[in-house]
Amino acid sequence: MPDIKVTPLGAGQDVGRSCILLSIGGKNIMLDCGMHMGYNDERRFPDFTYIVPEGPVTSYLDCVIISHFHLDHCGALPFLTEMVGYNGPIYMTHPTKAIAPILLEDMRKLMVERKGESNFFTSQMIKDCMKKVIAVTLHQTVMVDDELEIKAYYAGHVLGAAMFRVRVGSQSVVYTGDYNMTPDRHLGAAWIDKCRPDLLISESTYATTIRDSKRCRERDFLKKVHECVDRGGKVLIPVFALGRAQELCILLETYWERMNLKVPIYFAVGLTEKATNYYKMFITWTNQKIRKTFVQRNMFDFKHIKPFDKSYIENPGAMVVIMPGFCVVGTVGHKILNGAKKVELENRQIVEVKMSVEYMSFSAHADAKGIMQLIQYCEPRNVMLVHGEAAKMQFLKEKIKQEFGVECYNPANGETCVITTMPDIPVDVSLSLLKEEAAIHDRLPPDPKRQRLIHGVLVMKENSMCLMDVDRACSEAGVNRHQIRFTSTITLDDPGPPSRTAEKLQQLIAGRLKDWSVQLTEGSSISVESVLIKVETTEDDQKNVLVSWTNQDEELGSYILELLQNMGR
Ligand SMILES: [Zn+2]
Secondary structure (H helix, E strand, C coil): CCEEEEEEEECCCCCCCCEEEEEECCEEEEECCCCCCCCCCHHHCCCHHHCCCCCCCHHHCCEEECCCCCHHHHCCHHHHHHHHCCCCCEEEEHHHHHHHHHHHHHHHHHHHHHCCCCCCCCHHHHHHHHHCEEEECECCEEECCCCEEEEEEECCCCCCCEEEEEEECCEEEEECCCCCCCCCCCECCCCCCCCCCCEEEEECCECCCCCCCHHHHHHHHHHHHHHHHHCCCEEEEEECCCCHHHHHHHHHHHHHHHHCCCCCEEEECCHHHHHHHHHHHCHHHECHHHHHHHHHCCCCCCCCEEEECHHHHHCCCCEEEEEECCCCCCCHHHHHHCCCCEEECCCCCEEECCCCCCCCCCCCCCEHHHHHHHHHHHCCCEEEEECCCHHHHHHHHHHHHHHHCCEEECCCCCCCEEEECCCCCCEEECHHHHHHHHHHCCCCCCCCCCCCCCCCEEEEECCEEEEECHHHHHHHHCCCCCCCEEEEEEEECCCCCHHHHHHHHHHHHHHHCCCCCCEEECCCEEEECCEEEEEEECCCCCEEEEEEEEHHHHHHHHHHHHHHHCCCC
């Protein structure tokens, strides 16, 4: 099975609902099991009937791997395990396992309790689902079974985010999930070793963007917040992605400290407070600077940021409130972001929007430069782009092909990509053959940059292959060794005894083949290696010169024959 097959069920030329089926070395793996936050119908979950139209799905999947806790990467997991019925192994990192159920429960509440969704997974289902998860540590090699091996690498992006390398035999694939190649305020940059996978499946959210420095965006953001509180205004900061909330807290905390500001900052309690506790717990996952300050003061124990209570909103004067939450279609947040002047609240009360609205992007994804950098790091043989827009992918795809000379794919959802790989075939080499080869090269060890040839007979025994010398191959196969000789005859007009003619020929050949031993043997024969030259007198007193050689000395034999044919011309 030298082919690797990949079919996106989600994130194929699309952002959101990441779910990719990978078939490698006879194993089937699901990479991420995400939910589409923009849909309210059955399109929000990947179409698992693609795996098997009916009946249990477990026997068709060897494992499920989740890259990080964002719901567009894990939101459909309880649906897959508790409603579709998958009960095979699921892998994710420890922080992802700790934080994912908090986000799943929060989303479930939003869907069921606020939007009145029925046919959705329950709290108990989330708990049961998480019990099936096997947590992994970075750089730990995990054997799913005897042949399937997985390994997690640091991806930055959010706490616990990991890239996964999947390996079966000599074939391997790296799946990035979401990642970023530049460290931010609380997390380090993604890293992977030069593992040369057959395929790198990379997200491409910012495929065509080389983002302006984060410093600029941060300065811009802080300036706007500061201006607003200076005017005595209230700043409300909804943060969509968990992880970014922590990043903004650190940003504001350090700014407040530096500028000696007294305006209160509140943090909406609940979900994110729980998550911040996990950030404290998994401090080893954060970046070095935070780890260092941790000794004196935990970066996540904020001095200026206090828990928020709803009643505070009536307090007079300036304040900043950070609240994590979704701004997907249908929510008040989404309407306000789109410039609505009046919005209807849950209690049907209509209120006028009097605030000014700014949208700022702080999401931590690799930009075009980062994607190219990762390709350079791990040197894949093929690249596949997912989790991005089709047009942008097309642009980056051409760039990757040009720059790295590797094939690049961007399948749509439901489209299968077949990637042919060159499997390594292990071959045993007999000791005598190796010694012979080493002797030719003065017993120098092989230099990986310079090819050395080894000649032998490739013998297949049972399921293994062995390269050996001809004699051993013959004796193992129980056959006699045959030799093929080529013979050609030239007629010469040279009076006198044949031995004299032979002497003359020997001198001629020896004159041309200075490094060879050209022997005159009894009678009227000459030998050079396996080449034999024999002089005979014919009936009409001419000389017949027979030249013969084995196929091993084909070059030498032809050379001598040509020499004799052209003699005297
Ligand atoms: Zn993400």
